[in-house]
Amino acid sequence: MTEVINEQVEKEKHIRGFGAMILSRTLDKKIITAQRQGRVGFYTPTMGQEAAQIGLSMALSKDDLLYEYYRDVPMMLHRGVPLEIILNQVFGNRDDLAKGRQMPSHLVARDYNFMSVPSPVATNLPLAVGTAFAKVYRHEPGIVVASFGDGSSSTPDFHSAMNMAAVFNLPVLFFCENNGLAISLPVEKQTKTEIWKKAEAYGMAGFKADGNNMVEMYKVAQQAVDHVRSGKGPALLEARCFRMGPHSTSDDPTKYESDIVQDGSDRDPIVVTQNALKAMGLINDQLVDKVKSESVRIVNEKFDQQEKIPAPDPETMFQDIYKNETWIIKEEKGEIL
Amino acid sequence: MNMVQAINSTLDMKMAADDSIILLGEDIGKDGGVFRVTDGLQSKYGQQRVIDTPLTELGIVGMAIGMAVYGLKPVPEIQFQDFIYTAMDQIINQMAKMRYRTAGKITVPLVLRTPYGGGIRGGLYHSQSGESYFVHTAGLTVVTPSNPYDAKGLLSASLDLGDPVIFLEPKKLYRFQKMDVPDEDYKVQIGKARKVREGDSITIITYGSMVPTVAAVVEKNKVDADVIDLITLSPLDIDAISASVKKTGRVMIVHEAPRTLGMGAEISAMISERMIEYLYAPILRVTGPDTPFPYRLEDTYLPNEKRIMDAVDKLLKFR
Ligand SMILES: Cc1ncc(C[n+]2csc(CCOP(=O)(O)OP(=O)(O)O)c2C)c(N)n1
Numbered sequence: 001m002t003e004v005i006n007e008q009v010e011k012e013k014h015i016r017g018f019g020a021m022i023l024s025r026t027l028d029k030k031i032i033t034a035q036r037q038g039r040v041g042f043y044t045p046t047m048g049q050e051a052a053q054i055g056l057s058m059a060l061s062k063d064d065l066l067y068e069y070y071r072d073v074p075m076m077l078h079r080g081v082p083l084e085i086i087l088n089q090v091f092g093n094r095d096d097l098a099k100g101r102q103m104p105s106h107l108v109a110r111d112y113n114f115m116s117v118p119s120p121v122a123t124n125l126p127l128a129v130g131t132a133f134a135k136v137y138r139h140e141p142g143i144v145v146a147s148f149g150d151g152s153s154s155t156p157d158f159h160s161a162m163n164m165a166a167v168f169n170l171p172v173l174f175f176c177e178n179n180g181l182a183i184s185l186p187v188e189k190q191t192k193t194e195i196w197k198k199a200e201a202y203g204m205a206g207f208k209a210d211g212n213n214m215v216e217m218y219k220v221a222q223q224a225v226d227h228v229r230s231g232k233g234p235a236l237l238e239a240r241c242f243r244m245g246p247h248s249t250s251d252d253p254t255k256y257e258s259d260i261v262q263d264g265s266d267r268d269p270i271v272v273t274q275n276a277l278k279a280m281g282l283i284n285d286q287l288v289d290k291v292k293s294e295s296v297r298i299v300n301e302k303f304d305q306q307e308k309i310p311a312p313d314p315e316t317m318f319q320d321i322y323k324n325e326t327w328i329i330k331e332e333k334g335e336i337l
Numbered sequence: 338m339n340m341v342q343a344i345n346s347t348l349d350m351k352m353a354a355d356d357s358i359i360l361l362g363e364d365i366g367k368d369g370g371v372f373r374v375t376d377g378l379q380s381k382y383g384q385q386r387v388i389d390t391p392l393t394e395l396g397i398v399g400m401a402i403g404m405a406v407y408g409l410k411p412v413p414e415i416q417f418q419d420f421i422y423t424a425m426d427q428i429i430n431q432m433a434k435m436r437y438r439t440a441g442k443i444t445v446p447l448v449l450r451t452p453y454g455g456g457i458r459g460g461l462y463h464s465q466s467g468e469s470y471f472v473h474t475a476g477l478t479v480v481t482p483s484n485p486y487d488a489k490g491l492l493s494a495s496l497d498l499g500d501p502v503i504f505l506e507p508k509k510l511y512r513f514q515k516m517d518v519p520d521e522d523y524k525v526q527i528g529k530a531r532k533v534r535e536g537d538s539i540t541i542i543t544y545g546s547m548v549p550t551v552a553a554v555v556e557k558n559k560v561d562a563d564v565i566d567l568i569t570l571s572p573l574d575i576d577a578i579s580a581s582v583k584k585t586g587r588v589m590i591v592h593e594a595p596r597t598l599g600m601g602a603e604i605s606a607m608i609s610e611r612m613i614e615y616l617y618a619p620i621l622r623v624t625g626p627d628t629p630f631p632y633r634l635e636d637t638y639l640p641n642e643k644r645i646m647d648a649v650d651k652l653l654k655f656r
Contacts, residue, residue, distance in 0.1 A: 041458050041632075092633035100633030103460040119462030120420050121392065154391035156423050182392050184368035190391050256367045314637045321628055328597065332626040336637065336644065 014282050017058050017078065017214050019291050021050040021270055024074035026295040027083065029263075030303055031090060031104075035249045039307065040090055044105040048244035048261060049177050050074040051269035055209070055217025056145070056175060056237070059225040063142030065113045065131060067124040070105040071177065072117075072147055081109045083299065087306035099319070100312040105248075122152035125161035125174070132170040132234075143228045147175040151182020153195050165234040166203040172234040173224060177211065179243035184256035196238035204234045211239025214273040215280070242267065341511045343485035343518050344374050344450075347492045348412065350522060352382055358496065359404060361388040361397055362414030371416055372452060372511055398424035398449065402431050405447040410496065418453035418505065419465045432501045433476030448495045448502045453481075454546045454593050455625075455639055456509030460632030466545075466594035466625065471503045472571040472603070479571040480527060481505040483548035485516045487568060490525030498527060505570075507546035514549070530574035532581075533564035539652055540581040542604055543591040544570065547640060551591050554642045560649055570600060575607060582608055586617040587652045591640055596624040618655035621648045 028047050034040045046053075053075035060066075060079075068075065073086060085097060089107050092100030098108050098116075108116035115131070117124060128146035135142060152158055153176060165172040176195050180187050187195075199206030205227050209220035217239060224237040242261040246253045253260055261267045277283045318325070318333040338346065352358045360375055366389040369376030379387035390397050394415055401411035415421045421428070428449075435445045455464035471479045478500055482488035488506070495502040525531075533552050538561040543551045548566045555562045563581045567574065582588050588608060590601035601622035608620055623640045630638055 099631075101461060101629070101631045103458070103463065103632050106460070119460075120422070151392040154393045154396070156393065156395050182363075183371065184364045184366075185389055185391070189389060250371070255369065311633050314634055317628055317631050317634045317637055318626070328627055332596065332628075335647075336626060 011282055013058055014215065014218075014277060014280075017054045017218070018273060018277055018283065020054050020074060020078035021214065021273060022291050023295045023299070024050050024077050025270055026292070026299045027073065027077070027086070030299050032245070032249065034303070040104060041092070042104050042249055043090065044070050044248045045245045046071045046073045047263065048242035048269060049179060049211070051214040051217055051273050052177050052209070052211030052239035052241040053147075054078045055211065055214045056221040056225075056239070058214075058218045059221040060145065061142065062113075063140070065115060065135070065142060065144045067115045067128045067131070067144065067146040068107065068117055069121070069124070069147050069149065069152075069177075070117055070119070071149070073105075073107070075147075076107060076109060076112070076114060079112055079114075081107075081112045081114065083302040084306055085109055087302055088309065091306060091309065092311070093306065093309040094312045095306075095309050096312070099316045122148050122155040122157040124148070125157050126164070128172050129161050129165045129168070129170055132165065132172045133168060136170065143171040143173055143225065145173045145175055147177060149182060150176060150178040150180065150187045150195060151185065151190055153198065154190055162198070162202040162204070162234075162236070169233040171228050171231070173228045174234065174236040176236065176238045177241060178238050179241050181243050181247070181257065183247045183251065194238070196236055199236035204236060205232070207235060207237045209237065209239045211241035212267065212269045212272050213276055214269070215276045241269065244268065338485055338518050339512045339515050340482070340485045340488045340506070341372060341374050343488045344492060344506070345376060345378070346518075347489045348375065348378060349381070351493065351496050352378070352386065355410065356386070357408060357410045359386050359388065359409055359411045360414065361390050361401060361411060363390060363392055363397070363416050365389060365414050370414065372508065374450070374506075375414065394420055394422075394424040395427060398427040399431070401447050401449070402427060402435070402445055405445045405501070406435065406443050411447045412496075413447065413449050415449065415451040417459075417463050418451045418467050419462045421451060421467070425470070428471070428477070429474050433474045436500070437476060444499060445501045446499045448492065448504050450504045450506060452506045452508035452511070454507045454509055455630055455635055456546060458632060458635055459630075461629050464630040464635070466592070468505060468570055468594060468600065469598055472600065473598075477501055477503055477571065478527060478569070479503045479505065480569050481507060481545045482525075482568065483507065483510060483545055483566050484514060485518050487525050487531070489518050490523050491527070491568065493522055494524040494527050497524070502527075505545065509546040510549070525568065528569050528572050528574060530577040531566045531568055532577070533566050534562070536560070536562040536564070536585070538562065538585055539587040539589070539649060540565065540585045541589050541591060542567065542578060544568065544600070546593055547591045550640065551645060554645045557642075558646055558649070562649070567600070573604065573607070575611075578604065578608065579612060582612055583615045586615050587655070588616070589621040589623060589648050589652060591623045591645060593625050593639060595627045596622055597627050599624055618652050621652055623648045
């Protein structure tokens with residue numbers, strides 16, 4: 001009986017994961033188009049990284065905490081962050097949870113256990129170590145996930161965090177989304193080793209996964225998550241995936257890369273995952289069509305709706321700097337407003 | 338040409354003449370830099386001289402210092418000044434102190450280029466004006482051009498200085514203006530300010546991205562202002578400041594960086610110490626506020642015509 005139930009749970013998990021991939025792709029395309037039309041200021045597309053992120057997200061539980069990076073919208077959608085929260089941030093409007101202060105793609109959703117992201121890459125990684133310490137200290141369940149790109153593995157922050165997490169045996173899962181590029185630099189010029197292999201040198205477990213196939217990704221991610229959850233210490237999980245477009249809406253990849261994976265092509269993780277799920281008998285064309293059209297409908301609707309929300313009140317610029325407003329800020333506010 | 342082209346052509350000219358000049362940084366080679374400042378230089382000078390580095394500011398700056406102490410003249414690029422902070426240890430404790438630590442036996446001739454400031458809707462981490470951090474550090478020379486002509490002459494002078502130079506490029510002005518820039522090598526002297534326009538009633542001291550803003554506001558409102566573009570932030574051109582202040586007796590300082598311990602604070606202290614008897618009014622500062630730099634409210638953050646004119650009126654009316 002429990003086996004039957006488990007099987008049903010797993011089936012639904014896969015279908016839901018695929019649904020989030022489609023929703024995320026739809027949102028991505030909408031924002032990119034809108035950016036070209038001048039309706040959005042900037043964006044870092046996430047296309048090509050959906051299967052990697054959602055495959056991991058499927059292996060996580062509600063108690064787990066995430067230090068995301070700027071391409072983690074698919075994972076956020078999968079963990080239930082509403083489209084409104086994401087779109088408000090992209091517009092930087094009055095209802096944005098961070099009051100329109102950060103560039104688009106820099107999301108915070110604390111209520112969904114996403115800890116926010118600054119632009120300087122990898123700066124979140126040492127924080128993940130400290131938060132994992134706090135979680136253990138407070139006897140709380142759950143692990144801490146810190147995600148980053150391949151380029152970020154070159155930073156001093158990465159080194160310090162990996163070393164300290166291992167030394168203190170903390171429940172941190174370092175999640176490297178290796179899309180093969182850091183803006184223009186190919187990963188082969190970024191580092192002389194495979195990234196997952198660096199784990200050994202720090203004294204932690206390393207895992208490598210096909211981040212292009214949600215089904216395969218989920219299996220390996222589950223092993224990595226189980227390892228960290230069981231108290232055996234941190235782990236490094238590297239997912240191989242693609243950046244299916246420019247680094248950001250300000251970037252022109254034709255300057256440096258001739259092999260950008262095209263939307264809908266054989267290497268597109270949505271196509272790969274779709275084929276895998278079909279082979280497993282979990283989805284059919286009819287379902288795919290339904291999910292796609294429903295995603296387009298909901299994304300268009302929410303986009304138009306959130307776009308109408310005005311900019312934050314200028315006064316908000318002076319808030320949240322200290323717990324108590326200082327006289328200097330009060331005075332400057334008076335001069336400027 | 339615009340400022341991007343001026344810097345690019347200066348690097349090109351200098352590299353052709355001096356093969357000890359090496360460029361290094363993130364995405365500066367094949368991609369030509371995210372602002373295209375180093376476009377075409379890797380194909381011309383090769384991967385040995387225009388190096389695409391891994392993503393580590395600490396590594397880039399440290400490596401550049403190591404090159405500079407041993408006969409090379411590196412020009413490291415930090416993609417955005419906002420990302421320089423992991424390299425601050427190298428900058429403050431190595432780059433700035435090498436000459437002193439070794440009593441001049443070892444020196445660090447390099448030019449660290451980095452775009453800074455707002456105006457491109459970059460939010461918290463693509464808009465910072467961190468010049469005070471560098472100016473506060475003995476051993477660093479800090480410069481910032483505000484137009485293509487100065488950019489070329491200043492870069493040329495920086496490369497010949499024989500000391501570490503922090504070369505701050507106001508990214509808002511990268512493509513703001515085109516100017517005739519001479520083909521041949523020339524220098525804009527380090528430590529010398531430039532008079533943007535002459536006037537007798539008020540001195541406005543500014544630099545970087547605020548220079549064209551101040552010039553336009555003054556022009557439009559027919560203010561009889563002496564406008565100074567500092568160009569070099571460290572060491573300051575005290576002679577140029579003194580001459581103007583003694584002439585007008587009314588001074589304001591305009592910059593984008595936050596007010597507290599910004600350039601305005603130092604300049605105002607220098608003026609108070611040396612020539613307070615010439616002043617008819619308090620020294621005023623029009624600056625970015627002491628808040629982080631917001632994305633959507635960028636226009637609220639940046640000093641604008643209204644704020645500049647409010648200060649001008651206050652100074653001129655002060656009796
Ligand atoms: C410390 C720092 N240096 C430089 C940058 C500019 N920058 C933004 S993204 C990026 C590349 C990051 O590559 P990677 O970590 O592989 O992530 P990806 O963008 O490929 O997802 C760079 C250099 C930055 N954000 N932070």
